[in-house]
Amino acid sequence: xxxxxxxxxxxxxxxxxxxxxxxxxxxxxxxxxxxxxxxxxxxxxxxxxxxxxxxxxxxxxxxxxxxxxxxxxxxxxxxxxxxxxxxxxxxxxxxxxxxxxxxxxxxxxxxxxxxxxxxxxxxxxxxxxxxxxxx
Amino acid sequence: xxxxxxxxxxxxxxxxxxxxxxxxxxxxxxxxxxxxxxxxxxxxxxxxxxxxxxxxxxxxxxxxxxxxxxxxxxxxxxxxxxxxxxxxxxxxxxxxxxxxxxxxxxxxxxxxxxxxxxxxxxxxxxxxxxxxxxx
Amino acid sequence: xxxxxxxxxxxxxxxxxxxxxxxxxxxxxxxxxxxxxxxxxxxxxxxxxxxxxxxxxxxxxxxxxxxxxxxxxxxxxxxxxxxxxxxxxxxxxxxxxxxxxxxxxxxxxxxxxxxxxxxxxxxxxxxxxxxxxxx
Amino acid sequence: xxxxxxxxxxxxxxxxxxxxxxxxxxxxxxxxxxxxxxxxxxxxxxxxxxxxxxxxxxxxxxxxxxxxxxxxxxxxxxxxxxxxxxxxxxxxxxxxxxxxxxxxxxxxxxxxxxxxxxxxxxxxxxxxxxxxxxx
Amino acid sequence: xxxxxxxxxxxxxxxxxxxxxxxxxxxxxxxxxxxxxxxxxxxxxxxxxxxxxxxxxxxxxxxxxxxxxxxxxxxxxxxxxxxxxxxxxxxxxxxxxxxxxxxxxxxxxxxxxxxxxxxxxxxxxxxxxxxxxxx
Amino acid sequence: xxxxxxxxxxxxxxxxxxxxxxxxxxxxxxxxxxxxxxxxxxxxxxxxxxxxxxxxxxxxxxxxxxxxxxxxxxxxxxxxxxxxxxxxxxxxxxxxxxxxxxxxxxxxxxxxxxxxxxxxxxxxxxxxxxxxxxx
Numbered sequence: 001x002x003x004x005x006x007x008x009x010x011x012x013x014x015x016x017x018x019x020x021x022x023x024x025x026x027x028x029x030x031x032x033x034x035x036x037x038x039x040x041x042x043x044x045x046x047x048x049x050x051x052x053x054x055x056x057x058x059x060x061x062x063x064x065x066x067x068x069x070x071x072x073x074x075x076x077x078x079x080x081x082x083x084x085x086x087x088x089x090x091x092x093x094x095x096x097x098x099x100x101x102x103x104x105x106x107x108x109x110x111x112x113x114x115x116x117x118x119x120x121x122x123x124x125x126x127x128x129x130x131x132x133x134x135x
Numbered sequence: 136x137x138x139x140x141x142x143x144x145x146x147x148x149x150x151x152x153x154x155x156x157x158x159x160x161x162x163x164x165x166x167x168x169x170x171x172x173x174x175x176x177x178x179x180x181x182x183x184x185x186x187x188x189x190x191x192x193x194x195x196x197x198x199x200x201x202x203x204x205x206x207x208x209x210x211x212x213x214x215x216x217x218x219x220x221x222x223x224x225x226x227x228x229x230x231x232x233x234x235x236x237x238x239x240x241x242x243x244x245x246x247x248x249x250x251x252x253x254x255x256x257x258x259x260x261x262x263x264x265x266x267x268x269x270x
Numbered sequence: 271x272x273x274x275x276x277x278x279x280x281x282x283x284x285x286x287x288x289x290x291x292x293x294x295x296x297x298x299x300x301x302x303x304x305x306x307x308x309x310x311x312x313x314x315x316x317x318x319x320x321x322x323x324x325x326x327x328x329x330x331x332x333x334x335x336x337x338x339x340x341x342x343x344x345x346x347x348x349x350x351x352x353x354x355x356x357x358x359x360x361x362x363x364x365x366x367x368x369x370x371x372x373x374x375x376x377x378x379x380x381x382x383x384x385x386x387x388x389x390x391x392x393x394x395x396x397x398x399x400x401x402x403x404x405x
Numbered sequence: 406x407x408x409x410x411x412x413x414x415x416x417x418x419x420x421x422x423x424x425x426x427x428x429x430x431x432x433x434x435x436x437x438x439x440x441x442x443x444x445x446x447x448x449x450x451x452x453x454x455x456x457x458x459x460x461x462x463x464x465x466x467x468x469x470x471x472x473x474x475x476x477x478x479x480x481x482x483x484x485x486x487x488x489x490x491x492x493x494x495x496x497x498x499x500x501x502x503x504x505x506x507x508x509x510x511x512x513x514x515x516x517x518x519x520x521x522x523x524x525x526x527x528x529x530x531x532x533x534x535x536x537x538x539x540x
Numbered sequence: 541x542x543x544x545x546x547x548x549x550x551x552x553x554x555x556x557x558x559x560x561x562x563x564x565x566x567x568x569x570x571x572x573x574x575x576x577x578x579x580x581x582x583x584x585x586x587x588x589x590x591x592x593x594x595x596x597x598x599x600x601x602x603x604x605x606x607x608x609x610x611x612x613x614x615x616x617x618x619x620x621x622x623x624x625x626x627x628x629x630x631x632x633x634x635x636x637x638x639x640x641x642x643x644x645x646x647x648x649x650x651x652x653x654x655x656x657x658x659x660x661x662x663x664x665x666x667x668x669x670x671x672x673x674x675x
Numbered sequence: 676x677x678x679x680x681x682x683x684x685x686x687x688x689x690x691x692x693x694x695x696x697x698x699x700x701x702x703x704x705x706x707x708x709x710x711x712x713x714x715x716x717x718x719x720x721x722x723x724x725x726x727x728x729x730x731x732x733x734x735x736x737x738x739x740x741x742x743x744x745x746x747x748x749x750x751x752x753x754x755x756x757x758x759x760x761x762x763x764x765x766x767x768x769x770x771x772x773x774x775x776x777x778x779x780x781x782x783x784x785x786x787x788x789x790x791x792x793x794x795x796x797x798x799x800x801x802x803x804x805x806x807x808x809x810x
Contacts, residue, residue, distance in 0.1 A: 002257050003359050004369050005539040031264070035250075038259045042373030048457060049253060049380075055453065056239075056246050063239045067202055071240060074209035075247035077796035080350060080620060083254040084247070085798060086265040089543050099544050103582030104191075104198045105206060106796035110589070111191050112210035112219070113792045114785035115170075118184060119218040121752035121781035122137050123760060124173050129166070130221040134410040138764050139774050140674040177778030183595065184785075187588060212391035215485060215755060220393060224408050234409050238447030241391035245384035245454070252383045256347035256376035258355060269545040272527050273629050274639050275809040301534070305520075308529050312643030318730065319523060319650070322723060326509075326516050333509045337472055341510060344479035345517035350620060353524040354517070356535040374461075374468045375476060381461050382480035382489070385440075388454060389488040392407050394443045399436070400491040404680040482661035485755060490663060494678050504679050508717030511661035515654035515724070522653045526617035526646035528625060542797050571804070575790075578799045589793060596779075596786050603779045607742055611780060614749035615787035623794040624787070626805040644731075644738045645746060651731050652750035652759070655710075658724060659758040662677050664713050669706070670761040 007040035015043035019050050026058060033087065066095040070105055077109045142175035150178035154185050161193060168222065201230040205240055212244045277310035285313035289320050296328060303357065336365040340375055347379045412445035420448035424455050431463060438492065471500040475510055482514045547580035555583035559590050566598060573627065606635040610645055617649045682715035690718035694725050701733060708762065741770040745780055752784045 007016055009032075019040070020032050039046040057068055069092040076084035089102065097105075118124075142151055154175070155167050174181040192203055204227040211219035224237065232240075253259075277286055289310070290302050309316040327338055339362040346354035359372065367375075388394075412421055424445070425437050444451040462473055474497040481489035494507065502510075523529075547556055559580070560572050579586040597608055609632040616624035629642065637645075658664075682691055694715070695707050714721040732743055744767040751759035764777065772780075793799075 002259050034259050034262050041369050045373050045377045062236050071209045071243045072247045074206045078213050079251045080795040081251040083259050086261045090265050099581050101197050103585050107585045108206045110789035110792045112207045114789040116214045116216040117785045117788045120755040124137050124169050124218050126221045127169050130225050176774050180778050180782045215390040234446050238450050242450045245387045248387045249380035249384040252380045255350040272529050304529050304532050311639050315643050315647045332506050341479045341513045342517045344476045348483045349521045351521040353529050356531045360535050371467050378476045382477045386484045386486040392443050394407050394439050394488050396491045397439050400495050485660040504716050508720050512720045515657045518657045519650035519654040522650045525620040542799050574799050574802050578797050602776050611749045611783045612787045614746045615753050618753045619791045621791040623799050626801045630805050641737050648746045652747045656754045656756040664677050664709050664758050666761045667709050670765050
């Protein structure tokens, strides 16, 4: 259970209500997830994170929408964020990810975590040729 | 500097030499990166990690090659693996990633790390609708 | 459920009993938290961690008591320690933290986790002027 | 060295230039840190993170300015962000932190990381009395 | 609950069935753990991780079997992997670990996590004499 | 370079000097490592961590001295603590660890980090039979 009381529509401040409405509109659903109802305990925090999420994850950009979900999931799996894993796997499935693609994702995440520790554990140094040059 | 002596071609055991050759062939280059020369201190470790990397990252599969690099990088950035960040950014650039795409990647990594902590810090619970059902 | 059996008063060794009494006295309560009853499986471990906690967190020092809780919580939120988040939020609330202050805390934790990854992901180097000089 | 070329004033886009000017004004200095010159490779990313930082860390709020730095530092020390540790220790020193206060901060960070692992390693469960109740 | 459907014997593909049989044989038990039934959603992933685990953890080598479990557990406790902590504590108990040895393990894990942050938080540099020399 | 000035013998307070002497005696060497000279900026912190280290790592107990170093190293590699990796590899080598044993250690650390993420990424639940029972 969250450490603060989740905010329902009836008790939402006007500032929180405005964000809830933007969430509903942007996502084309009437449902507002627990994370937003929790952040609403402090409306400026809700507004900031929602706008950050909307601008980075929802607005069109160079990376396509499913690739963005993979990246978000790779971080959430590494940090073991149960909530984030559940909601972003649901989002990725809506965008076409099936079980095999999920398996490939999680296996790369595992491989990278292994590779990171081999490299850090033995303190391997960056090869000269992989150091960036800007002139 | 690595915690063990890197293995050059002259001193490589036959088992290590065989992996070096496979690396050269698979990557179409004569250069063998520091990580492989370091792992070669224990040839079975070198062989296992190289095969794991080759099967998961290099062989054709459902996820395309650049997407795989993004996922590997998202993990490496979260774990601050300097070596891995350098080598996999180099690999991703070869596959078409430019500065703007790199910026999008790192910003999603930052956003996800923020979102993970908002959710974990307030102990938000998974919405019923995001729990997987299998029947 | 903990991986070892928690120690109740009846079965506590004299060494564990002594620490339980010190906890009760220092905290002015009869209740002994699960963490202490678990560590009591190995009394020297219980005694060491309790003394460490008491000296660093409870004894008067330069940082005030609520600030110490914020720092402890910032770490626990970053590591997603469910137990620690619950008990130290309870402690901080007793010392005056309300929902808005908790929201500010968690938002800084999220911001810092984002900033850490922007910096590490792009491998930004320390500006000359921020390197410490001692002469 | 950063993985992208840092942006100097001469080559900054109008959008990046505007943020640089806001940084100079808000901080009352002519110097723009490496992190901002790096993020400027993608001006929307620069603008988003600067605004997030400004609103959460610089604007007046319930937590005082030095306490905010402690929280930011506790996270950065746990994540071993060399850049962030350097710049935020410099900021905290400006706001009055001396060596002894820094020592207290880092010792609480160490203690919390130890306590988190004792609790997680033994899988201690939250006491009933520390579970939040909202009615 | 896992994010994919666990694979029972009846629905296992021949490739997955073969790994299940190898697990049963190597471990001398008829029971196949949840992790393997979950990885079986993508048989090549199941096969790769099982072989990796078998070669590194089960086959005879320089480190004895219980020491290997301690190392695996030290990582799992630091990452708070609930599943891994449970299964590898069970494995270590079978190999002779009692409560006191478990307590020693978890206390070293806590101490190391503390020591890591003291060192990183204050950015202590490696003494010349501890830098490896190879000539 | 550390964020505070390291304390040499000439400028050490009596409390710090006493710990330096205990280090020299316990380790049978005249050399005092950088970590201790850094912690000496706040003598109570120096004394606490040194005593913690001495009691857990140096005093005789159920786990042998080299096994303790492996556990400390497994944590330090997972957290990428460069200082700790260097000093504890040096300590382990003194106690008999050769290159092959180091390779086995780092490979288990990598494997465990991979296994942790497979399990967490797919949210595998603990099998009933691995849940501890105490009655």
